[in-house]
Amino acid sequence: MAIRTEPFYLNIGPQHPSTHGVFRLRVTLDGEVVVGLEPIIGYLHRGIEKLAETRTYTQNIPFTDRLDYLSSMTNNLAYCMAVEKVGAIKVPERAEYLRIIFSEIMRISSHMMAVGFFLNDLGAMMTPVLYMWREREKIMDMFEMVCGQRLLYNYMRIGGVSQDLPEAFMPAVKKFLAEMPRYIDEYDQLLAQNEILLARSKGVGILPRDTAIAIGASGPVLRASGVKWDIRKMDPYSLYDRFDFEVPIGDSGDCYDRYWVRMLEIRQSVRILEQAVAQIPEKGPIRADVPQFFRPPRGEAYGYIEAPKGNIGFYIVSDGSIAPYRVHIYPPTLINITALQDMVIGWKVADLIIIFGSIDVVLGEIDR
Amino acid sequence: MTVAINCEEIGKKLQEVFPGSVVSTGKADILVDANMLQQVAGFLKSTAGLDFDYLTFLTAVDYLEYMEIVYRLVSLNHNQSLILKTRCYSRENPVVPSVVSLWRAAYYQEREIFDLFGIKFDGHPDMRRLLLWEGFVGHPLRRDYL
Numbered sequence: 453m454a455i456r457t458e459p460f461y462l463n464i465g466p467q468h469p470s471t472h473g474v475f476r477l478r479v480t481l482d483g484e485v486v487v488g489l490e491p492i493i494g495y496l497h498r499g500i501e502k503l504a505e506t507r508t509y510t511q512n513i514p515f516t517d518r519l520d521y522l523s524s525m526t527n528n529l530a531y532c533m534a535v536e537k538v539g540a541i542k543v544p545e546r547a548e549y550l551r552i553i554f555s556e557i558m559r560i561s562s563h564m565m566a567v568g569f570f571l572n573d574l575g576a577m578m579t580p581v582l583y584m585w586r587e588r589e590k591i592m593d594m595f596e597m598v599c600g601q602r603l604l605y606n607y608m609r610i611g612g613v614s615q616d617l618p619e620a621f622m623p624a625v626k627k628f629l630a631e632m633p634r635y636i637d638e639y640d641q642l643l644a645q646n647e648i649l650l651a652r653s654k655g656v657g658i659l660p661r662d663t664a665i666a667i668g669a670s671g672p673v674l675r676a677s678g679v680k681w682d683i684r685k686m687d688p689y690s691l692y693d694r695f696d697f698e699v700p701i702g703d704s705g706d707c708y709d710r711y712w713v714r715m716l717e718i719r720q721s722v723r724i725l726e727q728a729v730a731q732i733p734e735k736g737p738i739r740a741d742v743p744q745f746f747r748p749p750r751g752e753a754y755g756y757i758e759a760p761k762g763n764i765g766f767y768i769v770s771d772g773s774i775a776p777y778r779v780h781i782y783p784p785t786l787i788n789i790t791a792l793q794d795m796v797i798g799w800k801v802a803d804l805i806i807i808f809g810s811i812d813v814v815l816g817e818i819d820r
Numbered sequence: 821m822t823v824a825i826n827c828e829e830i831g832k833k834l835q836e837v838f839p840g841s842v843v844s845t846g847k848a849d850i851l852v853d854a855n856m857l858q859q860v861a862g863f864l865k866s867t868a869g870l871d872f873d874y875l876t877f878l879t880a881v882d883y884l885e886y887m888e889i890v891y892r893l894v895s896l897n898h899n900q901s902l903i904l905k906t907r908c909y910s911r912e913n914p915v916v917p918s919v920v921s922l923w924r925a926a927y928y929q930e931r932e933i934f935d936l937f938g939i940k941f942d943g944h945p946d947m948r949r950l951l952l953w954e955g956f957v958g959h960p961l962r963r964d965y966l
Contacts (some may be wrong), residue, residue, distance in 0.1 A: 493950065493951065494950065494951035494952060495852060496952070497951040497952065499960060500937075501961060502960055502961055552958045600848050631848075663924075665873055665874055665896065666873075666923060666925070667924045667925050667927075668874060668876060668878075668924075668925025669848075679896065680823055681896055683822075686821075687821055687822035687899075688821070754877070754892060756876070765874065765877055767877060767890065769881055777881075778881045778882075780879040780881075782876065782877040782878070786928055787925055787928065787929075790925065790927050790928055791924070820951075820953060
């Protein structure tokens with residue numbers, strides 16, 4: 453008589469270190485092999501879109517910090533850009549440079565967290581994360597210098613930024629930029645050709661080019677699948693058309709490519725920062741003249757930028773009052789996990805963890 | 821630069837191919853009849869020269885008299901974008917055709933709209949609440965909630 457088997461259901465999360473937040477994966481297993489997967493989300497849903505309808509435009513900025521809390525600056529920026537589009541506000545040049553400097557520093561920081569925790573999921577417990585955090589700590593210090601916060605900055609304002617740089621900032625950022633390439637070389641030396649990393653991530657969790665486009669993936673996930681699409685290049689916002697940088701892409705769309713694209717993007721961000729620090733005007737206004745109770749004209753606008761995790765966008769509808777009529781947040785990481793099931797089927801549970809880790813999700817943004 | 825495609829031209833073209841599909845064309849958006857949405861979306865996706873293969877965001881806005889669903893389509897090859905809108909007037913049983921079969925990007929976003937606005941997407945493979953729990957009553961992002 454043949455032995456009958458039946459599928460085994462495993463709940464990973466909501467409280468589990470490898471889910472990067474409160475996220476639940478309902479996995480169907482055949483032995484150790486994944487045959488089905490359903491992400492269950494909403495544990496961190498705070499109703500930010502609804503809350504935003506009852507607060508003024510400026511009061512909504514701190515909410516955006518709490519979306520993707522590992523890259524608050526870029527969330528601030530996307531929201532402010534959307535409001536500026538509705539209200540047709542022109543941002544002063546120095547403020548634009550400050551915005552670019554901080555979003556690129558944020559990108560470095562966010563990618564370091566992504567790579568560090570990807571390796572953590574892979575089994576390299578804490579060591580790579582601490583290497584990455586060595587540099588991230590300096591980034592946090594720089595943010596603290598300028599806005600007094602280390603995680604939720606609330607720094608951007610409608611029409612500019614909240615305050616100018618302190619004196620100590622420019623020397624600190626120059627020192628950081630001078631040291632950074634050496635540290636990236638060190639990471640590559642330790643990791644890029646590491647045999648365990650290669651064995652665990654090469655060819656694992658492939659997201660084919662066509663699927664990546666069909667699910668609307670963005671950011672490093674899309675580029676690792678070989679699509680050269682970076683909003684900073686394809687639809688330059690702010691002053692990104694003034695900088696010389698490349699858009700790194702992967703070729704196979706596996707976990708290794710997603711890791712490698714992020715490492716290359718850190719180098720490009722350093723390049724952009726070097727140019728921005730050299731070009732920034734010495735003096736000048738840092739904020740356009742925007743009233744405290746700002747009433748944009750009736751209308752709607754979609755402001756979107758290339759955030760570290762993908763294309764974050766805000767769709768704002770204004771009815772002419774002090775509060776937005778509707779704010780929609782377009783969350784890149786929620787869209788990026790659309791094809792998670794396709795990527796993990798046929799792989800083992802241990803691979804599921806690193807495939808999920810390589811997408812780099814933040815639950816504050818998925819649940820909003 | 822991602823160029824916003826000329827809506828008047830494309831509106832005329834759509835009206836020729838699918839008579840009665842375009843309700844109105846704005847400066848930057850096209851409003852189409854919900855019954856014709858699937859054909860129009862399929863045309864926009866597969867016609868050479870348009871090739872809108874990438875759906876970025878999909879959301880809804882409640883204007884009380886009607887609810888408007890907004891799609892932003894991007895063509896990666898031609899680097900152009902288009903905002904497509906459709907409306908549903910029923911508040912008790914609003915139904916709009918799903919576009920998941922064309923763009924998988926709509927999968928979670930349509931579920932989210934169903935959850936928060938109560939708009940059903942006809943043809944969606946798994947029309948359940950996304951963020952709120954199953955027993956939740958009401959659709960919080962409607963303007964008359966609370």
